[in-house]
């Protein structure tokens with residue numbers, strides 16, 4: 663029988679993704695950084711053990727800048743997860759990336775302001791261990807194997823994805839001004855979100871594979887000529903696409919390499935350096 667407290671894959675996303683799975687185990691996990699956004703919900707997809715974590719907490723009470731990203735990634739790793747999928751809603755920065763576009767980014771720009779983006783902050787952990795100063799490479803922030811699994815899964819569901827692009831992450835929770843949005847577009851960036859950082863960076867520091875799947879729910883303020891983004895539009899488009907996004911996620915899970923087959927850059931992100939603490 664499967665170990666109900668174990669999962670090899672983590673998915674950071676809400677109840678729309680796991681609520682109908684059979685035999686889901688709810689697990690409360692604590693971490694040296696405090697509690698994650700919510701319990702982990704563990705189940706099985708295509709014979710793989712998966713842990714779901716509602717990024718904003720159930721009931722969606724945590725704004726993007728209050729999410730305990732360090733606790734979330736740590737909690738997933740502590741139940742065994744080594745590959746993490748991070749679906750999120752974004753705004754499109756080009757007219758051709760309208761609502762319903764699925765984009766699998768290959769680059770990231772951090773424009774957040776108040777978030778702790780590292781485990782290597784020099785502060786002692788509750789067990790007294792002090793992190794060493796370690797600088798990981800984030801040149802390629804997303805797992806290549808995870809990206810190709812996600813692209814293949816989307817194509818298999820006849821949802822032609824945009825292969826690559828830059829996700830710019832803003833602090834939120836407000837949407838961009840027209841000037842900010844126009845500036846993001848002028849840089850050639852593709853989509854704008856509020857949660858992609860520091861998730862990807864923290865995953866890399868824990869030697870986790872991390873893949874972002876972004877669903878465009880609106881055209882950002884500078885890319886359209888109407889009233890600007892409204893929360894109502896975003897929720898509506900997300901709800902209209904959650905079923906097929908779940909199908910793509912599950913097919914991605916099935917297509918991810920098995921633990922023994924992982925041979926991407928993420929696996930050895932610390933390059934053998936001592937982090938100064940024990941990875942969970």
Ligand SMILES: [Zn+2]
Pocket residue numbers: 805806807808870871872926927928929
């Ligand atoms: Zn990887």
